[in-house]
Amino acid sequence: MELYIWIYLLASVMWAVSGSECQFPEEWRGRWHEGRRTDISINSMSHKGTCIEREGNKYFMLNKDSNNRKCFKCLVFIQWHPNLLQYKESPCWYEESFHHVCNLINGDALLHTLVKATSSPQPCPFQGSYTFSYINGTMSNLPCESPISEVRACADESKFKFAYKRCNGIPGTYDKEVDFQCMATWENGEKYLYGSFSEPWMTRVEDYMYRCFMHSFYGTHGDMSMSADATCQGLQSPTLGSISLKFTKDLNQPRGTCRFTDILVSRNKWRDLSGAWFLEVEAGLQVLRLKSRKTGDVIKYAEVASALDTSTTKLVIKCVQNTYTAQTKTANVLQTDYITYVTDDECKSGYQCVRLIKRDTNILEMYLGDRLNGTVASCTDANFENAKKDLLIPDVNDAGQCSITRKGVYTYQDKASECTGTVNIGCATPNKITIDTRCPNQRRAVASTHTEKVEILDCLYSWTSGSKTFIIIQNGEQRAKCLTFIDTEIGVVELQSDDSCQSDRWTVSNQYINYVLYSPPDACGGSEIQADQNTSYEKPDVEKHSDTISRAVGLNAGHLATIFTSILLLVMFRVR
Template sequence: MRPAPTAPSEGTMALLSPCSVVQLLATVVAVLPLHLVPAARQEEACYFPGKWEGTWFQSGVRSPIIISQNRLSTKGRCTASEGDKFVVFDEKSCYRCVVIHEKHANVLQYKESYCRSRESLVNLCSLITGDALLYSMFRIEATAVPCPFKGPFTFTYNRGHGDCRSPVSSIDSCTEDSRLLLRYQACPDIPGTESTVEELQCLATWKEGSSRYLVGKVRHSHATSNEDRYRCFVYERSALAAAGGGGSGAGGDDGVDFRVAQSGDATCNGLFSPMEGSRTMTLRKAMSHSKCWFPAWLTSSLRWHTLDYARSYTFHHRNTTLRISNSSLAGGHKPAPSYANTLLSGAGISVSMGLSSDAASQEMRVVCTELKQQTGDVAHLVTHFTMGCQSGFMCMTFYRRDGHVIEVQTGSHTWRQEDACLPANFNKSTLPFVTLVTSSPEPRQCPYLGKFSVTGLSRAGRAARSLRHGRGRPRRDLDGLATDACPEESQDFTTLVVGCSTVDTMEFRSKCLPADVVSAYSCHGRWEDNGTHYLITTPLSRSSHGARRLCFMYRELEGLVLFSSSADSCQRGVSPGVGGALAFNVTSSGQCVEANSCVRPGARALWAVAAVATLAAWRHVER
């Protein structure tokens, strides 16, 4: 351990003359390293901008580059700075000047001097020549930005062996405006061309002089590392397109909207003009897929939901665009698996289209392309869909069941518009229906007003009395009526009262429960399809895990009405009274006046008194 310094004794100091003291101090100052004090001050003040902190990729550097406070992981520690100039010092006692320019929050470019012994910042930075290599760093966990051009486009491309013009290649926008899908076509007479699909995620854009730059991540079958994925682009918009006159067949620059050049590696080196690059492209605006409007009765409500609220259907942009999304995308929670949900994740659209399994979690954008047939309550049309970066055509039929209830059938995905509604891709008799309602559907009169006895109750195909429910507060929906208060054999409802309190209300009651414990449902739209009736209802008192809406499917048979229910859609494959989440039969046991004998007789007596009084008055007038 280094001994602690001791102060000179008074006797020692007394032996030194004032001149000796001055000479001693001068000697001490002379032998101290002159750079210690100013260097410490400089190092304390030298930090890289906080917005640069993070993990970066640089071509040719195997490990990610980390910028944190005063350290640049591959270069060392910052010892001095002035503006965009930084002196860094590494473990090999190497000093160098690094001049860093921020092109975008996700892109840093720099030049550097050679390794030297310690020199001033000015001297080190003066060693960087104009032709020094320019290095680019791309932020690894970058937030994507909107792409500077939005599809659809057609384009030709050149990889140094001539323009690939026929067949023409295409660009489509993805659901997110930060992604584009490029479909390259192979030209038989042009070497180096191939048929492939690439997805471009835009990460940064900036302007430098008269040139505009784009950095993106390209995903394709051959991209296995960041060296393959990161690419730099320089582009320009044609003067005619910039003035609003661009597009296919617009004239001028042969209808060109954009010219683009792409780097051949994960740098921006050598990109000075959109006419020169590893690959150059000429983009022309293609015809929009949106060519018709959804019917007014469909867009009268801009937002529709599946019965279980698992998915929402929202209309945008002057009734030409429909967006279908998971409620979990907006609400932050994952809905329970449901029949309607499987249309995009299991046995429906996703599988028939051949889309990837993760597509179900993404929003689908649908535009009206061709109106095939329209009547007062049915619209049959061809649509173009985009889900993530996958797109194509599909046939859809919408049915108006009520002002606040619609249904939709959706066919298989096709690449060609003319194939979408062919029987092989759209079979009306086998396709499932998705039932949609508005957020606040209006009440409607319920069917079969009166009082009914319930028999043959089963849940999901099992007899109701065999079910045991957990203990807790009595519930008031069809999930179970206060089962702990009843013996096992009578734990579910035994009576259905329709329209007796109000004409739009159905009430399920049990014999052993108090009169105030009732499962009440408000009726909305109803319709008939192929002999089966469908009724949309809303629980008036819903448990936290109960259904948001219910579809009752029912059919009359020899004095019985057979009922089944579903909480996600009005399923056509369910046999009323047998299948479904809940199945039961009802028979009439009286009119509404008998359901409340304490009140209604009084009303009848008043009517009789009024009738007698009226008759007496009439006879008096005749006399």
Template sequence: MSAILNFVRVGVNDLVVRGLLLLVLTVYSSYGGGCTFPESWTGSWFQSGYPGLIAINSTHIQSKGECAETESSDKFLLYDRSDDSYRCMVIHEKHKYVLQYKESPSWSKDSLSTICEQISGDAPLYSMFRKEPRPIPQPCPFHPAPFTFTYNRGTGDCTNPPSRAEACTDDSRLLLRYMACPDVPGTESNVEELVCLATWKEGSTRYLVGQISQVRRNSIVSDEDTYRCFIYKGQHSDKTMTYNIAQSGDATCNGVSSPTDGSRIMKLTNSDDEHNRCHFPSWIVDHHKWFSLDHQHQYHFTTKNATLKIMNGDTLVEEKRLVCHSILEQKDRKHIKLVAHVTRGCESGHVCLKFYHRAAGVLELQQGAGLWESPDDACAHHDALPYITLITTSLTPSRCPIFGRYSIVSSLADRRRRRQQTTIGDPESHEAASECFQGSYESASFNCGASQDTIEFKSHCLTTVYTCYGSWTEGNLGFVVAAPGARAPRPDTFCFVYRVSSSNDTGALAAGGGALALSAVRRACARGVTPGAGGDRAYNLTVNGTCEQSSKYNSEATRLTSTVVLILFALACR
């Protein structure tokens, strides 16, 4: 600075002085005139023992000071204006959600290297865990679950009865079921949920930071109670996977030095590789992706045809995960009964599943309502279970099981859906259109098109055509999966439940004779629906004849009309 003043005194051009001043200030800044922290550090952080959260922005760390100088990307000189002091912080980013640092005592103005030398080798290591923006959990590194495990809290190994660790539908969560060992003091039955937030590796040592919470306990907990640091090591053999895990006793990474040294140590051993138990048959997994009839749920078969994931159809959030455990019955490509291990959230157990092959691209599923700890209990109950109708996105049209033309005697239509149907004609006004939508269909024809795979409903101003995609019968009931138009099934796919009767009660389904009661159901091919009286839409119909008869009558009427026109034309020309 004195050199600049001397230049000024001797009358150096003002522009030169300003340029030199800018140059000097720039150099000065690089040696302690300011610096910035990595952008990824900006946010709010939790640190054990600190009240509230620590805010970090590009130039300041709350309660520490502003960045004055930096060196080698991890050493920072911070200036605290409140007491006009400096401190050195050596900060390491272990993970985008975890910062660890050591710091010097407050110091008067000096070089960064001099102040950093004040950090002793045994200086405390502090850990900060990101709170805001809210971290996104990551998959836990312990797999394949479930595991049995033993644990030790410093009073001896709790091995009998063994504890159990179970996976959740979310891979970032693990449920730890601790058992109490009568011969080990200080052990108790308890259930904890671990949410995995960050993992990193230092040499051969692997670290995990997560949050634990007590399941089924309503006590209010703080971040001090939930954040924990873990060191773990996995060992793989031909049939098993074992993890040794040490857990910190507080919300720091202090007190854990190896996988076998911590406030609590655990040894996890995978208890059962469920994926090797059984597999879903080929007639199910030939299509890996299925949808419920209303497209509200997606059924996705993965992991070598042994795992079924049930997901919300809109968000694709996983709701349940089912792993084939054992097959109890199997009949060719028509029916299978099996036990599956199901995980729902962090709940798990065994459930009974029954699959039925109804048509190409159409399945039905019955799923037990309860979760059973023992697989032997899952299918031991004979409750009446509802049917879930599953379809693929690659269905091909198939012949409808009913034939002929019918008059609709009465109907119970779902008028809310009428506005989404295809309208023919040209209504003059909104009032006319509303009147049309609110009217009932007058007739229906089945398999009368050239492709013999359609159901057509008609009124004086409205025509709706459904394409059939599969059908079957049970006793005197028939079921048809159909959707409007000729495109692949959509969320407005229906199951038509019907009953046909005739005067002689023979050949009704084939000939279409007598009366027909029909109901349309959106969600599934429900067995409790009375055809013609229940469901989303219901129709009672009487036969008008076969498609061929109707075509014959229409042809004769056309010929008769043409003849009359010709005669009248001839008379007019006389």
């Protein structure tokens, strides 16, 4: 009996070991698309059976036929790209022979293609705008050349818009605009591309049309053949497929012939104060890319190497011409207007005026003017009448690099309420602003009752313009905002949140900052507010009363611990 138990245990271990060896690679795990099927999971490939043996890229699967009889399949995989897998499979065979079943796969076997559902789009192997003619080989051998079709570039290098034109008298041609996104590229003797077509009515990924291409681009021309379905079957050459396309580069697109301001040299990424988008500077200062990112209220800086890039390119800006007549330099302010050629995320291109104003080494204002009907000799103020001002700062965490010029502990009175308090600028902690607020509690009858709030803000950057000093502030990784010190004509200093910086206004105790400051008799003298950095702390009423009682009896945590220990020892002694 004991022998049978040992045999059973040994068989179980051998089965577990053999099963564990038949595992699909970790990087293949997750959902994949195969044509219109979007529910394929390579964790088990359960729709193909259960893997019982593996040898290299060959997987031996236990399956059942249509009559529910046990049979065996062989799957042979090849991965050309992290986003793409291809495989061939044998017919279901009733003999459990790994090598024999795998040998049943011949060269004519159907080549299946899988594309990862969560794949990151890839830059297309061709860039720019093209015109093209095409042959729909499923219905005709005649090329559709007039009217000519177009491929329009998009801001995102992984996207294009195909605008097909219908040619009279040629079947299989049509008027249609479709969006195309590149998913994978690879080489296997020829150059291949895999991507998806979509139209506005396609609201589900199941509706997307996946296609495989073989391509060859040379100089200003190119050839590309397209498969008839989601596989790569039937592609024989770049000029022979179910649909064949012949491309010609659109040479009317202007190239970058000027350089943007040198302030962009030191930083290759700049973000707006909200952190919702950033400006990426290409080498040579001829091209800017405006990208959006999904971060909510939390700012993720470019220096965090582990963070995945989830940004989407919204606008590509090419410098075409500097308009030096609009260039001024006063009080370290440098303004330059540019004629640019832009391409947006809707694949529309055209000329646009762009104004960049350097406020300081790390402060840049950007205005995107109206789109132009063709090029103009220069940009004027009229081109920016409806332009929104965007304040840009380097896309890095530069807290601690700010130079605060108004250090001191100020008392203040809120102009819009009965709140008072102190503003500690650079005294408690260098390059930090601490706001201590005390407001009457309107919900209680006791007049002395009040709420307290301490706000600690990082100073990122600052600059001065006339009677105003602007400070870019941030609390931890929240959105950056703007504080403004204003020297008034009556000799007092006002502190306001976002006076012309045009960012979201900062609030303390649900009130916008709008204070009158009283200059300190001794800068950074007297008491300093102590609190945890990057935090906002408000004492509840119970805690405030507890603090009052503790101070009245002169007790602290150490005294209480000593008393408690003495009582405990006394009790233990009496028990003995």
